[in-house]
Amino acid sequence: MAPESLKQMVFSSESDVWAFGVTLFEIFSEGTIPFPGMVWDQSFVDILEGGYINSKPEACADKM
Numbered sequence: 359m360a361p362e363s364l365k366q367m368v369f370s371s372e373s374d375v376w377a378f379g380v381t382l383f384e385i386f387s388e389g390t391i392p393f394p395g396m397v398w399d400q401s402f403v404d405i406l407e408g409g410y411i412n413s414k415p416e417a418c419a420d421k422m
Contacts, residue, residue, distance in 0.1 A: 361406045364398070387415035 360376035362368045383392050392412060396402050414420075 361403050364403050383412060383415060386418040388417060390415065 360373035362370075363373045363376075380392050384390070393402070396405070
């Protein structure tokens with residue numbers, strides 16, 4: 359879920375785009391967990407809001 363959805367239960371087209379991006383990550387990483395080792399709590403939301411970005415999956419081309 360998008361950070362705003364986790365914090366405030368707000369759902370919008372922006373949170374849909376976030377979810378789509380996570381889905382693409384899962385597809386290109388062949389099912390790898392998007393945020394391995396992280397617990398879904400307030401500190402996770404803080405990390406995301408701080409600008410955390412997953413690394414590019416190995417199976418994903420640089421152009422993507």
